[in-house]
Structures are given as C-alpha cells and as structure tokens.
Amino acid sequence: xxxxxxxxxxxxxxxxxxxxxxxxxxxxxxxxxxxxxxxxxxxxxxxxxxxxxxxxxxxxxxxxxxxxxxxxxxxxxxxxxxxxxxxxxxxxxxxxxxxxxxxxxxxxxxxxxxxxxxxxxxxxxxxxxxxxxxxxxxxxxxxxxxxxxxxxxxxxxxxxxxxxxxxxxxxxxxxxxxxxxxxxxxxxxxxxxxxxxxxxxxxxxxxxxxxxxxxxxxxxxxxxxx
Amino acid sequence: xxxxxxxxxxxxxxxxxxxxxxxxxxxxxxxxxxxxxxxxxxxxxxxxxxxxxxxxxxxxxxxxxxxxxxxxxxxxxxxxxxxxxxxxxxxxxxxxxxxxxxxxxxxxxxxxxxxxxxxxxxxxxxxxxxxxxxxxxxxxxxxxxxxxxxxxxxxxxxxxxxxxxxxxxxxxxxxxxxxxxxxxxxxxxxxxxxxxxxxxxxxxxxxxx
Amino acid sequence: xxxxxxxxxxxxxxxxxxxxxxxxxxxxxxxxxxxxxxxxxxxxxxxxxxxxxxxxxxxxxxxxxxxxxxxxxxxxxxxxxxxxxxxxxxxxxxxxxxxxxxxxxxxxxxxxxxxxxxxxxxxxxxxxxxxxxxxxxxxxxxxxxxxxxxxxxxxxxxxxxxxxxxxxxxxxxxxxxxxxxxxxxxxxxxxxxxxxxxxxxxxxxxxxxxxxxxxxxxxxxxxxxxxxxxxxxxxxxxxxxxxxx
Numbered sequence: 017x018x019x020x021x022x023x024x025x026x027x028x029x030x031x032x033x034x035x036x037x038x039x040x041x042x043x044x045x046x047x048x049x050x051x052x053x054x055x056x057x058x059x060x061x062x063x064x065x066x067x068x069x070x071x072x073x074x075x076x077x078x079x080x081x082x083x084x085x086x087x088x089x090x091x092x093x094x095x096x097x098x099x100x101x102x103x104x105x106x107x108x109x110x111x112x113x114x115x116x117x118x119x120x121x122x123x124x125x126x127x128x129x130x131x132x133x134x135x136x137x138x139x140x141x142x143x144x145x146x147x148x149x150x151x152x153x154x155x156x157x158x159x160x161x162x163x164x165x166x167x168x169x170x171x172x173x174x175x176x177x178x179x180x181x182x183x184x185x186x187x188x189x190x191x192x193x194x195x196x197x198x199x200x201x202x203x204x205x206x207x208x209x210x211x212x213x214x215x216x217x218x219x220x221x222x223x224x225x226x227x228x229x230x231x232x233x234x235x236x237x238x239x240x241x242x
Numbered sequence: 243x244x245x246x247x248x249x250x251x252x253x254x255x256x257x258x259x260x261x262x263x264x265x266x267x268x269x270x271x272x273x274x275x276x277x278x279x280x281x282x283x284x285x286x287x288x289x290x291x292x293x294x295x296x297x298x299x300x301x302x303x304x305x306x307x308x309x310x311x312x313x314x315x316x317x318x319x320x321x322x323x324x325x326x327x328x329x330x331x332x333x334x335x336x337x338x339x340x341x342x343x344x345x346x347x348x349x350x351x352x353x354x355x356x357x358x359x360x361x362x363x364x365x366x367x368x369x370x371x372x373x374x375x376x377x378x379x380x381x382x383x384x385x386x387x388x389x390x391x392x393x394x395x396x397x398x399x400x401x402x403x404x405x406x407x408x409x410x411x412x413x414x415x416x417x418x419x420x421x422x423x424x425x426x427x428x429x430x431x432x433x434x435x436x437x438x439x440x441x442x443x444x445x446x447x448x449x450x451x
Numbered sequence: 452x453x454x455x456x457x458x459x460x461x462x463x464x465x466x467x468x469x470x471x472x473x474x475x476x477x478x479x480x481x482x483x484x485x486x487x488x489x490x491x492x493x494x495x496x497x498x499x500x501x502x503x504x505x506x507x508x509x510x511x512x513x514x515x516x517x518x519x520x521x522x523x524x525x526x527x528x529x530x531x532x533x534x535x536x537x538x539x540x541x542x543x544x545x546x547x548x549x550x551x552x553x554x555x556x557x558x559x560x561x562x563x564x565x566x567x568x569x570x571x572x573x574x575x576x577x578x579x580x581x582x583x584x585x586x587x588x589x590x591x592x593x594x595x596x597x598x599x600x601x602x603x604x605x606x607x608x609x610x611x612x613x614x615x616x617x618x619x620x621x622x623x624x625x626x627x628x629x630x631x632x633x634x635x636x637x638x639x640x641x642x643x644x645x646x647x648x649x650x651x652x653x654x655x656x657x658x659x660x661x662x663x664x665x666x667x668x669x670x671x672x673x674x675x676x677x678x679x680x681x682x683x684x685x686x687x688x689x690x691x692x693x694x695x696x
Binding site for chain 3: 168169172173176177179182185186188189190192193196197200221228232235236239240242
C-alpha cells in the first residue's frame with residue numbers, strides 16, 4: 017500500500033525529531049549562541065537598562081536571526097552526506113512536501129526554543145513583563161519564515177566548502193523584511209502599544225513563505241543532487 | 243500494465259567539460275539483467291544516476307515502458323530503487339528504524355515485513371543496533387533489505403556487493419535472481435561478475451572519455 | 452515556425468556571431484546619447500530652485516539606480532529561461548549580467564552618497580532608496596559568490612539561476628518593507644527636488660541618459676556574453692573557425 021504525501025511528510029517530521037532527540041547537543045548550540053550574543057550588547061554599550069530597553073528589540077532580533085542562520089547549516093547537511101536526501105528525491109513522493117516537513121522540524125527544534133528563550137534575554141535588557149508576548153509570538157513567526165527562506169539557501173549551498181558564511185550572505189538580504197516587521201512588532205510591544213499591524217504583515221509573509229518556499233527549496237535540492 | 247523495460251537512446255552527459263557519456267544505447271527488459279563494467283572514472287555511477295533521472299540528459303532519450311521518463315518523473319521513481327556506493331542509513335537510527343523511514347515514505351510497512359526482510363539478508367541479529375555501530379558489510383546487508391522491501395520492478399545498484407564476504411556476494415546473486423524471476427529489471431555497476439544463476443547477464447563496457 | 456528564432460538563440464555559435472554584429476549598433480548610440488544627456492544635464496538644464504547645481508548628480512544617479520534594477524530583472528529572466536529550457540546561452544547571459552549590475556548598483560550608491568553629502572552633510576543617512584540599493588548590491592554579490600563557490604559549471608549555473616529567480620520575487624517585498632520602515636522613522640530622502648514636477652529642460656536630459664545607459668548595458672552585455680561563450684566553449688570545434696575570422 018503506497019504512502020500518501022502527507023503521511024510521508026509526517027514520517028520525515030517524526031524521523032527528524034527523533035534524530036534530534038538523540039543528538040541533543042547540536043540543537044543547544046544556536047540557543048547558546050543567542051544567549052552569548054545578547055550578553056555582548058550590555059557589555060559593549062552600557063548596563064543602563066533604560067538605554068538597553070531602547071535597543072532591546074533590535075538586539076533580540078539580530079541575535080535570533082544569526083542563531084537561526086547558524087542552525088540552518090544542519091538542515092540538509094547530514095542527509096546529503098549519508099545519501100538519504102538522494103533517496104527522498106527518488107522516493108516518488110513530492111519532494112516539496114518532504115522539504116516542508118524537514119523545514120518544519122527544523123523550526124520546531126530551533127525557532128520555537130529561541131522564541132521561548134528570548135523573553136529571558138529580553139528581561140535582562142530591561143523589557144517589561146507585559147511586552148513578553150510581543151517577543152515570543154513575532155520571533156516564533158519570524159524564525160518560521162527564516163527557516164523557510166533559509167532552506168532554499170541551505171539547499172543551494174550543499175556540498176560547498178565552508179558554506180556557513182555564504183549561506184548567511186545569501187539569506188540575510190532576503191530576510192530583511194522579516195527583520196523590519198518583526199523588530200517593529202517587538203519594539204511596539206516594549207513601548208506598550210499594539211503590535212497587531214506588523215504581526216499581520218509577518219503572518220502574511222509566513223503564509224507566502226509556506227506556500228512558495230518549499231517549492232523553491234525542493235527545486236534547489238534537485239539542482240544540488242545533479 | 244506498464245511494460246517493464248528501460249531504454250536509453252544515444253544519451254549524452256557532460257560533467258563540466260568532461261564528456262562522461264557519449265552516445266550510450268541500452269535496452270533491458272523484464273527478467274533481464276545488465277552488468278555495467280569499466281575502469282574507475284569511466285562513468286558507471288554517472289550512468290546509473292542518469293538512468294534514475296537524478297542527472298539530466300544533455301541529449302538523447304530515456305524511456306521506461308516506452309514513455310519518456312521526464313514526462314512524469316515521480317511515477318518513474320516510484321517504480322525503481324537506486325542504491326549508491328554508500329548505504330543510505332542514518333547513523334543514529336537503528337537498522338529497523340532506518341528501514342521504517344527509508345522505505346516507509348513510499349510504501350507503508352509493518353514490523354513483520356521489516357523483520358522478514360532483515361532475516362532474509364541475515365541481519366536480524368543486529369536489527370536494533372544503531373547504524374553507527376555496524377560494520378560496512380552489515381550496513382550493506384541492511385541496505386539490501388531495503389531494496390527488497392521496496393518491491394520495485396527496476397533495480398539500479400551501484401556495486402551492490404562491496405564490503406561483503408563470499409556468503410554476502412552469493413546473497414546478492416540470489417536476491418537478483420529472485421528479482422529477475424519476478425519479471426524485474428536489474429542494472430548493476432560492478433567491477434567483477436556477480437554470482438547470478440539466471441540467464442547470462444548482458445554487459446556494457448564503459449570507457450573513460 | 453515562430454519559435455525557430457528562439458531555438459537558434461540556444462546555439463552558442465549563432466549567438467556569438469549575432470552579438471558581434473549587434474555590438475556597434477549599441478556602442479555608438481550609447482556614447483552619443485550619454486554625451487548628449489550629460490551636456491543637456493550639466494550645461495543646458497536650469498539650476499534647481501532649492502538645490503542649485505547640486506541636483507545635477509541625478510543625471511548619473513537616477514539612470515544608474517534604474518539600470519541596476521533592470522539588470523537584475525534581466526538577469527533573473529535569463530536565469531529562468533536557462534532553468535526551464537536548459538539553455539546554456541541563457542545561463543551565460545545571466546552570468547554576464549551580474550558584474551554589470553553590481554557596477555551600476557555601486558555607481559548608484561556612490562552618487563547617492565555624494566548627493567547626500569551635499570544635502571545633509573553626511574555620506575550616509577539611511578535614505579530608504581539607498582538602503583534598497585545596498586540590499587540589491589548584496590543580492591548581486593550573493594549571486595556572484597554562489598557561482599564562484601560551486602565548482603561544477605552546470606550546477607553553478609542552475610543554482611545561481613534559482614537564486615536569481617527567488618531574489619527577483621523578493622525585490623519588491625524588500626523594497627516596500629524598507630519604504631515602510633522609513634515611513635516610521637522619517638529618515639530624510641534625497642530624491643525630492645525643489646518643485647514637484649520637473650520642467651522639460653530638466654527632464655529631457657534625464658530621459659536621454661536613461662536610454663543611453665540602457666544602450667550601454669546592452670553593449671556591455673554583448674561584449675561580456677561573447678567572452679563568456681568563448682570561455683565555456685573553448686574546447687568546441689567551432690571556436691577555431693570563429694576566431695580565424
């Protein structure tokens with residue numbers, strides 16, 4: 017009995033999550049990176065919470081962006097090395113669905129933990145408690161879009177030596193809209209204003225990303241396997 | 243029912259500036275086996291990857307059941323299993339889990355199916371060990387279990403008997419025999435003949451460009 | 452039948468010869484138009500009532516900025532053609548566009564920055580259009596970096612082609628989000644001249660420069676494309692005959 021595309025996608029999601037449980041160290045790295053980077057700002061600027069609150073949104077978002085990019089390298093690398101990625105391309109299933117499943121797993125393992133950890137960093141930068149939802153929700157959405165866009169770059173740079181910097185160079189320009197709207201949402205929340213408008217725009221980007229990015233990423237995977 | 247035969251007509255393939263495949267013709271029908279031989283670098287792997295549809299032809303035609311494979315690549319893929327040089331196993335999953343995920347995305351398997359396949363290839367003893375702890379030969383056997391589980395009409399195997407002892411080589415021969423008897427099509431890239439008992443396999447010798 | 456011209460464009464020798472024939476048709480008009488435009492803009496056009504003579508840099512800045520975007524779109528279209536129809540020449544054309552586009556972008560940034568120096572006293576003020584140009588520069592650089600990072604030419608072609616197509620879809624999104632960001636923070640804009648409508652004497656040289664720059668781009672593209680085709684086909688037999696001419 018042949019598997020449907022949705023079942024296959026669920027299988028891949030389950031596989032990636034199970035693998036992550038067995039190699040936990042790999043997924044702690046982006047979180048540690050995020051923590052370190054957010055610490056650098058008070059150290060290099062000033063411990064004055066009032067000043068830090070002004071730039072808190074920017075600091076959190078840039079750190080989250082860079083941490084996500086760090087983790088993007090892992091997305092396809094192992095599967096490309098051991099030949100499993102090739103097998104997905106040959107499975108007869110829609111590679112778009114499988115790539116979407118992998119991207120979702122990646123987001124659940126990187127973006128969501130970042131979004132949950134960001135409030136701690138935010139509080140250390142003087143962010144009021146009331147603003148915490150304005151950190152968690154936008155960063156969760158923003159990292160989702162970033163995972164989706166970054167998957168394209170990660171697929172294109174498969175097998176390239178020292179692809180980390182190249183991946184960052186390719187993905188960051190495309191991530192600028194996410195940064196702009198996301199940081200604006202968090203900043204509004206810190207000031208106590210409603211952050212609905214940028215959040216809607218971020219959601220629209222997420223919807224666009226979910227529909228189009230896996231298509232492009234699966235095309236990129238096939239190109240890299242040639 | 244789709245007629246089981248794979249045909250390549252005058253296929254050309256370039257990798258960068260190397261003319262890897264220059265005008266290759268082949269036709270392999272149901273119950274037939276083709277052995278592709280040639281020195282290292284003569285393009286055996288490239289030929290197999292092109293026949294899979296992973297690499298795109300520069301020129302020529304590739305047909306499965308009389309129709310161009312590029313018309314519907316996913317349908318073609320669901321009719322084949324490709325085994326490259328390295329067994330496609332995740333190091334941190336057990337042999338059983340690997341098979342469950344690898345074959346599962348095409349056809350749903352029960353635990354009993356996987357057990358039967360592992361026993362068939364003599365890998366039942368280490369089915370629950372992470373692939374990381376298996377030797378190259380053991381991994382190869384697990385990969386062969388996967389090949390059986392796919393139950394695909396077309397087998398494209400790149401040096402399937404690597405790292406296997408004498409008994410393992412005979413196993414490969416037996417599995418291919420069974421596949422041929424079911425009307426399957428088998429194309430293998432090898433350095434030396436496989437112990438296949440069915441009709442004398444056809445040969446294709448590739449020379450480096 | 453109508454498609455034969457398209458398919459002939461897929462043949463490197465044909466395009467190589469065609470490009471050679473077309474080159475003078477773009478080189479001379481480009482030179483003439485640019486000279487005329489510069490004369491019209493730097494000498495003939497009246498000074499702006501607010502900025503005086505400083506606005507004249509627009510005659511290089513605006514065409515450069517416009518061309519940088521046009522080149523990116525051209526590059527993406529060529530890349531898409533190469534991806535869909537697997538045409539080597541299309542990939543060669545896309546590759547040829549990249550450095551030209553990056554140069555226009557750098558020219559736009561440099562002239563924009565100089566203009567800003569005159570207007571605000573600093574070389575960089577986060578003007579939204581300059582920021583968009585800067586991101587466009589990163590997109591070009593990323594394309595070129597990806598190309599050079601992949602050794603296999605076919606894969607480099609196809610990977611960078613996909614990147615160009617993804618980039619061109621994102622360019623409007625990036626542009627509008629930067630514009631929106633600017634509207635929140637009120638950074639000064641350099642592009643506003645004294646009066647809302649430009650008089651004909653000011654506008655005409657601008658349009659001439661724009662057309663001139665377009666011809667310049669096509670000329671540069673043809674020259675680079677021939678070089679690119681030579682490089683890719685250097686082992687082919689038709690090269691010897693072509694070079695003997």
